[in-house]
Amino acid sequence: NDLQAADPASFPNGINSLTITKYTGPQEDSLFNPIPGGNAVIIPNSDITIADLGTMYSLDIDVTGFSGFYIGGNQSNLSLCSGSSISLPSDISGATYQWQADTGSGYTNISDGAVYGGTATKTLILSNAPSTMYGYKFRCVVNGGTFSQVYIIKFTALWQGTASNVWENTANWSCGILPDANTDVILNAGKPNFPELNSNTSVRSLNANPGASITIKTGFKL
Numbered sequence: 001n002d003l004q005a006a007d008p009a010s011f012p013n014g015i016n017s018l019t020i021t022k023y024t025g026p027q028e029d030s031l032f033n034p035i036p037g038g039n040a041v042i043i044p045n046s047d048i049t050i051a052d053l054g055t056m057y058s059l060d061i062d063v064t065g066f067s068g069f070y071i072g073g074n075q076s077n078l079s080l081c082s083g084s085s086i087s088l089p090s091d092i093s094g095a096t097y098q099w100q101a102d103t104g105s106g107y108t109n110i111s112d113g114a115v116y117g118g119t120a121t122k123t124l125i126l127s128n129a130p131s132t133m134y135g136y137k138f139r140c141v142v143n144g145g146t147f148s149q150v151y152i153i154k155f156t157a158l159w160q161g162t163a164s165n166v167w168e169n170t171a172n173w174s175c176g177i178l179p180d181a182n183t184d185v186i187l188n189a190g191k192p193n194f195p196e197l198n199s200n201t202s203v204r205s206l207n208a209n210p211g212a213s214i215t216i217k218t219g220f221k222l
Contacts (some may be wrong), residue, residue: 080154096143097122097140098140106219134154137204138153157173162193172193197215198217
C-alpha cells in the first residue's frame with residue numbers, strides 16, 4: 001500500500017502480489033515483461049518483504065543460480081508460449097497440498113499426468129502446456145481448506161521481425177512458433193521489419209502499439 005501511494009501512476013490497480021520470476025529469451029519487451037516461454041516463479045509474494053527507508057523502499061532477497069529475472073506485481077496472469085513449461089508455487093505453506101483447475105466450469109481437483117505434475121505438492125508443474133489451456137485458472141488448497149493465490153494462464157507471442165517481414169516465418173516470433181487462435185499477438189515499435197500476412201490466419205487478439213504496423217496481403221484474412 002505504501003509503494004502504491006508513493007507512485008500511484010505506476011500502479012493504477014494497486015499491488016496485490018509481488019514475485020521474482022525467471023525468464024528465458026534473448027531480451028525483454030518494451031514494457032519489461034519477459035519474452036514468454038519457460039518462465040518460472042522463483043520467489044512468491046509471501047516470501048518477500050519491503051522495508052520503508054524514508055527516501056526509498058528496499059527489497060532484499062538472495063538470488064543465485066540463474067541470470068535473467070524480473071520483479072512483477074499483480075502477476076496472477078501468466079503469459080506463456082504454446083508448448084512451454086512453468087512452475088507455479090503456492091504462496092501459502094502447510095502440511096497438505098491439492099491443486100485445482102478451473103477450465104470454465106468451476107474448480108476441481110487435478111492429478112498428475114501428461115501436463116500436470118506435483119499436484120499434491122507445494123509447486124504445480126505444467127509441462128508442454130497447449131494453447132487450448134488459455135484462460136485456465138489454478139489454485140492450491142492448503143491443509144484442506146485454505147486457498148492460495150490464483151494463477152491465470154494466457155498465451156502470448158511477440159513479433160520480433162529479425163528474419164524478415166513474413167508472418168509465417170517462425171524465426172520472426174518470440175516463441176519460435178506461429179501464433180494460433182488461442183494466442184494474444186503483440187506488435188511493438190522499433191522492429192527491423194513489420195509483418196506481412198500471406199495466409200488466412202486466426203489469433204485470439206492483436207495489439208499493435210503506436211509505431212507498429214501489419215499488412216494483410218490481398219486475398220487473405222486475419
